[in-house]
Amino acid sequence: MKAEVSQPIRSTSLRRRGVAVGGRRVWSCQAGDRPRSRSQASGSGSATPASGAARRVLVVDDERAIRLLCRVNLAASGMEVIEAADGRAGLELARKERPDLVLLDVMMPDVDGWTVARELAEGMETRDIPVVFLTARADTADKRLGEQLGGVGYLVKPFDPVSIGDYVEDVLSRIERGEREQLRREISSGRER
Amino acid sequence: MAVTPEQVLDAILTEGVRAAEARAGSIGVVSEDGERIELLAQIGYRPEVMEDWQEFRVDAPTPMSDVIRTGEPIFISSVQERNRLYPSLAQVGQEDGHALVVVPLAVEGRVFGAISLSFDHDIEFEPERREMKIALARQAAQAITRSRLYAAEQAMRERMTFLAEASQLLASSLDYNRTLRRLAQLCVPRLADWCAIDMVDEDGGIERLAVAHEDPEKVKWAYELQERYPPDPDAQRGVPQVLRSGEPDFLPTIPEQLLEDAIGDDHELRRIVDELGLKSSIAVPLIARGRTLGALSLIAAERHPVFTAADLELAIELGRRAAVAVDNARLYREAERGANAARALAYVADGVVLLDRDGTVRHWNPAAAAITGVSEDDALGRPVAEVVPAWDSLTTHVQLLAPGSAPRPVTVPIVVGGHERWVAVSGVKFGGGTVYALQDVTEERALEKTRSDFVATASHELRTPLAAVYGAVRTLRRDDVQLSESDKAQFLEMIESEATRLAKIVDQILVAGQLDAGAVELELTECNPAEVAAGVIESAATHVPESISLSLDAREPPQIACDPNKLRQVLVNLVDNAVKYSPDGGAVVLRVRGDNGSCRIDVLDEGLGIPSGEQSRIFEKFYRLDPQQTHGVGGSGLGLYICKELVERMDGRLTVESEPGKGSRFSVVLPVRA
Numbered sequence: 097m098k099a100e101v102s103q104p105i106r107s108t109s110l111r112r113r114g115v116a117v118g119g120r121r122v123w124s125c126q127a128g129d130r131p132r133s134r135s136q137a138s139g140s141g142s143a144t145p146a147s148g149a150a151r152r153v154l155v156v157d158d159e160r161a162i163r164l165l166c167r168v169n170l171a172a173s174g175m176e177v178i179e180a181a182d183g184r185a186g187l188e189l190a191r192k193e194r195p196d197l198v199l200l201d202v203m204m205p206d207v208d209g210w211t212v213a214r215e216l217a218e219g220m221e222t223r224d225i226p227v228v229f230l231t232a233r234a235d236t237a238d239k240r241l242g243e244q245l246g247g248v249g250y251l252v253k254p255f256d257p258v259s260i261g262d263y264v265e266d267v268l269s270r271i272e273r274g275e276r277e278q279l280r281r282e283i284s285s286g287r288e289r
Numbered sequence: 290m291a292v293t294p295e296q297v298l299d300a301i302l303t304e305g306v307r308a309a310e311a312r313a314g315s316i317g318v319v320s321e322d323g324e325r326i327e328l329l330a331q332i333g334y335r336p337e338v339m340e341d342w343q344e345f346r347v348d349a350p351t352p353m354s355d356v357i358r359t360g361e362p363i364f365i366s367s368v369q370e371r372n373r374l375y376p377s378l379a380q381v382g383q384e385d386g387h388a389l390v391v392v393p394l395a396v397e398g399r400v401f402g403a404i405s406l407s408f409d410h411d412i413e414f415e416p417e418r419r420e421m422k423i424a425l426a427r428q429a430a431q432a433i434t435r436s437r438l439y440a441a442e443q444a445m446r447e448r449m450t451f452l453a454e455a456s457q458l459l460a461s462s463l464d465y466n467r468t469l470r471r472l473a474q475l476c477v478p479r480l481a482d483w484c485a486i487d488m489v490d491e492d493g494g495i496e497r498l499a500v501a502h503e504d505p506e507k508v509k510w511a512y513e514l515q516e517r518y519p520p521d522p523d524a525q526r527g528v529p530q531v532l533r534s535g536e537p538d539f540l541p542t543i544p545e546q547l548l549e550d551a552i553g554d555d556h557e558l559r560r561i562v563d564e565l566g567l568k569s570s571i572a573v574p575l576i577a578r579g580r581t582l583g584a585l586s587l588i589a590a591e592r593h594p595v596f597t598a599a600d601l602e603l604a605i606e607l608g609r610r611a612a613v614a615v616d617n618a619r620l621y622r623e624a625e626r627g628a629n630a631a632r633a634l635a636y637v638a639d640g641v642v643l644l645d646r647d648g649t650v651r652h653w654n655p656a657a658a659a660i661t662g663v664s665e666d667d668a669l670g671r672p673v674a675e676v677v678p679a680w681d682s683l684t685t686h687v688q689l690l691a692p693g694s695a696p697r698p699v700t701v702p703i704v705v706g707g708h709e710r711w712v713a714v715s716g717v718k719f720g721g722g723t724v725y726a727l728q729d730v731t732e733e734r735a736l737e738k739t740r741s742d743f744v745a746t747a748s749h750e751l752r753t754p755l756a757a758v759y760g761a762v763r764t765l766r767r768d769d770v771q772l773s774e775s776d777k778a779q780f781l782e783m784i785e786s787e788a789t790r791l792a793k794i795v796d797q798i799l800v801a802g803q804l805d806a807g808a809v810e811l812e813l814t815e816c817n818p819a820e821v822a823a824g825v826i827e828s829a830a831t832h833v834p835e836s837i838s839l840s841l842d843a844r845e846p847p848q849i850a851c852d853p854n855k856l857r858q859v860l861v862n863l864v865d866n867a868v869k870y871s872p873d874g875g876a877v878v879l880r881v882r883g884d885n886g887s888c889r890i891d892v893l894d895e896g897l898g899i900p901s902g903e904q905s906r907i908f909e910k911f912y913r914l915d916p917q918q919t920h921g922v923g924g925s926g927l928g929l930y931i932c933k934e935l936v937e938r939m940d941g942r943l944t945v946e947s948e949p950g951k952g953s954r955f956s957v958v959l960p961v962r963a
């Protein structure tokens with residue numbers, strides 16, 4: 097499909113490819129990949145070293161309890177967790193830290209999760225960061241919005257924090273396998289996680 | 290005292306016979322059809338002689354026939370001469386036969402009869418004598434004509450009187466069934482011995498509406514007869530034929546054969562027919578605006594003379610007038626029904642739209658106009674697709690039902706004047722077209738949406754604390770990870786606080802639900818608002834952060850009538866809110882004042898404030914300052930709604946004033962004790 101051919105290779109998958117090649121940061125590039133994307137990725141000083149790097153997950157949620165749950169359980173899966181207590185801080189951290197994935201709450205004061213997702217998708221540096229919504233909003237319309245905003249996952253509270261690490265790992269590996277679009281479509285297709 | 294033509298004839302004849310010194314005499318008159326001569330008066334003849342001569346043809350070979358045909362008198366001097374001139378009469382009155390005179394009765398040159406005089410001796414008629422007889426006849430003719438004219442006039446007047454009476458009766462009531470029954474009564478015995486009225490019913494059947502006879506017993510009997518011998522609707526005579534053809538059926542003399550055919554071998558029927566003694570019948574249609582509504586039948590039987598053309602004419606006129614009356618009554622009733630229906634539909638809240646088979650609008654009530662935004666004037670008589678362009682999409686999914694089925698409305702949105710309205714549409718198809726009922730359910734839908742929003746929002750509100758509790762328990766029970774002591778403590782604390790929050794939300798949902806259902810009971814007693822306020826400050830002080838200053842400012846407020854527990858609940862909520870939105874170093878003040886016959890309790894803060902556009906909405910259920918409900922401060926979204934509802938139930942008011950960036954003031958105003 098044309099849409100898939102023209103889909104740029106995401107920074108995450110580029111990084112993974114780099115790992116596969118060896119100890120050095122080697123970037124491969126496929127047809128349709130946008131040069132800008134590559135230059136930004138390679139030019140970024142905060143890129144995670146490929147070898148043995150832990151997954152870095154940004155948790156954006158105004159509820160301290162949810163952040164704590166994510167931090168403890170993601171850490172148990174060997175992931176590195178960075179936290180933001182509101183949307184604005186989340187955006188800043190995402191731009192600065194370039195995490196491998198964002199777990200994003202929706203209902204937050206001031207800047208909400210939808211806004212964060214939209215701005216991440218619009219930002220050249222952040223557009224490739226996969227966003228998984230983690231929210232109390234369970235309506236179909238909300239899920240559809242999540243899909244439209246480019247989310248790759250949609251978790252409804254209450255969720256099982258014990259399996260959150262496996263979930264994140266699964267999402268990331270599927271994205272590396274080029275299933276990002278499919279993940280996105282699964283949000284509103286009714287397939288529950 | 291009126292003299293009948295018969296009496297006049299008798300008198301003329303008697304006088305003529307006496308004056309002429311004749312032995313006998315007779316007067317014959319031409320029948321209406323001009324073909325026969327009827328002897329209307331006679332004197333002096335032996336009955337057996339005249340038996341066969343009551344009526345004979347105008348062209349019969351008799352002196353009277355000749356006189357009437359030629360207009361010339363005949364003078365015969367002897368029976369020999371008569372027999373010579375009229376051989377066929379040779380055997381008649383031979384022994385009495387002598388001289389005979391027959392002179393014509395004429396008026397204005399038209400011969401209508403003749404007078405004959407028989408003498409007891411032979412006479413050679415001298416010219417003078419002849420002149421005398423002719424003069425006598427002339428006088429007689431004039432007298433007869435006068436009396437006939439008078440009689441005719443009399444009959445005419447009677448008919449006019451009857452018609453006038455009938456018209457008055459017909460106009461007296463709109464209950465035409467009753468009127469027609471009375472009309473039948475009016476006809477007997479003046480017009481006939483029997484009168485019957487049959488109407489065509491809605492299915493085209495014949496319904497006998499009335500039978501009248503002077504004798505009620507006979508009427509009963511007639512109905513029984515009809516039961517036993519129901520009329521054949523396909524009969525070629527009588528009422529069925531009249532109803533089919535719209536033409537009168539007139540039998541001046543009911544032919545024997547007709548009765549014989551009808552009777553057949555039925556002895557019982559023969560007995561009845563014999564007893565009835567039917568002589569003559571008229572059946573006329575009741576026709577109005579080209580439609581045959583029924584028939585009026587008249588029968589001459591035991592008393593009434595046979596019907597004449599004048600009777601037929603009268604019956605036709607009567608039928609016409611009755612038909613017009615029935616038609617008018619029906620039209621009136623229909624119009625009235627239509628007007629009543631329109632009046633009812635004018636006040637019905639549902640839109641009612643009637644379309645004919647072509648889809649043209651035939652009725653468009655005010656509610657339909659309001660719902661669609663198209664006035665009745667703009668809709669009537671036009672194709673509905675032109676009137677409401679969205680009509681097709683409005684009714685596509687409406688299943689048209691047969692009359693009498695339970696409606697199955699389909700709710701669809703339409704845009705009227707830029708506003709979306711939700712309309713429940715149902716339709717019934719009937720012979721004449723389709724009738725649609727439109728119900729504006731916009732408000733119901735909004736209410737329904739509010740309700741479902743409430744449920745959705747309530748579930749959102751519950752999900753976050755639930756996620757925390759569930760997640761904490763799941764995490765604590767992980768055996769593949771060693772949690773630090775501080776993490777464990779945090780999770781336990783999380784379980785406790787989030788469970789408390791859950792309980793609070795559930796509580797408020799319950800209270801809000803009870804308030805909505807009007808199920809919250811308040812105990813209004815006299816209380817001191819300053820005391821309540823002091824209690825609120827005291828308990829709030831235990832958990833307010835040190836960075837925020839909390840104070841009470843109460844100056845001898847008046848006693849008020851309220852439910853102290855509910856007032857406390859309201860103030861706790863307002864103070865909690867004020868604290869929650871206060872910046873570090875901010876002050877929250879609870880101020881109690883008497884104010885013009887009421888008591889005013891203000892909660893003031895120096896927080897973010899509320900944009901003026903939002904101030905009126907913050908008391909709505911689940912309303913958050915940010916429409917995306919992004920406040921994660923742990924409220925239920927119901928606090929202010931509950932506060933306002935409680936205050937209003939204590940006959941008070943809860944208002945807010947706020948300047949964004951500077952702070953807010955929530956004011957509870959309660960009435961002082963009466």
